[in-house]
Amino acid sequence: MDSKTQARYRARAKVIKAMAHPSRLLIIDQLIEGEQCVFELTEMIGADKSTVSKHLSVLREAGIVQDEKRGLQVYYSLRVPCITNFFSCVEAVLKSNTEAQGAIG
Amino acid sequence: MDSKTQARYRARAKVIKAMAHPSRLLIIDQLIEGEQCVFELTEMIGADKSTVSKHLSVLREAGIVQDEKRGLQVYYSLRVPCITNFFSCVEAVLKSNTEAQGAIG
């Protein structure tokens, strides 16, 4: 197996790993309904706001959600609408990540 | 959020977590093509056989794969054929787990 293939599996695993937590799955489920701010998500989850903020960082770094600050609140929303599709979703996120990287670099 | 809902998210997370590793994703991809024994998977992954065996345990305990011993070899295969579907796949695994539990208990 070449290093390119390995990198592909590592990237896939990162996205899936980002989803592999009850609170983060809950966040994703909530965001399917529409954007929510950290405060709302924190109330729903019932953990410390710092904990929720870190969960959101994980999802953001995996390319699953995006954030937008409006006033005091930071609103989070799904970056990729497909949640019912598994690998096609993972691939779409990876594609989206790649495109975002291309836009930066 | 009630405890039933929490349990549902924990169960989902367990299945996703089982997939959240490059080697395990590779194993799943291989098993889409058909069953394979631990020896074949070990050669492909290039890790110690004990490591691969433990990865397979994780997948088995999550209900993603099943094993069958034939002679010296243990053959692993996908328990749920859908890999392209994400949550529908997770749900199918959970349903399958529940049915298996019902068959035991």
Next chain:
DNA sequence: TCAGTTGTTGGCTATAATGCCAATTAGCAA
């Protein structure tokens, strides 16, 4: 400016995951 609110980050501890080697189990074949 000052106080209040929302989020993020740093630091810390506790827990879980990873992967190796060594030892063991299980089956096959002389």
Next chain:
DNA sequence: TTGCTAATTGGCATTATAGCCAACAACTGA
């Protein structure tokens, strides 16, 4: 039985993850 191969399990060290509190940053509004 003896030797060989396939796979699992135990033990261990290393690393990653989780979640709390405290501190800080960013914005609002009096």
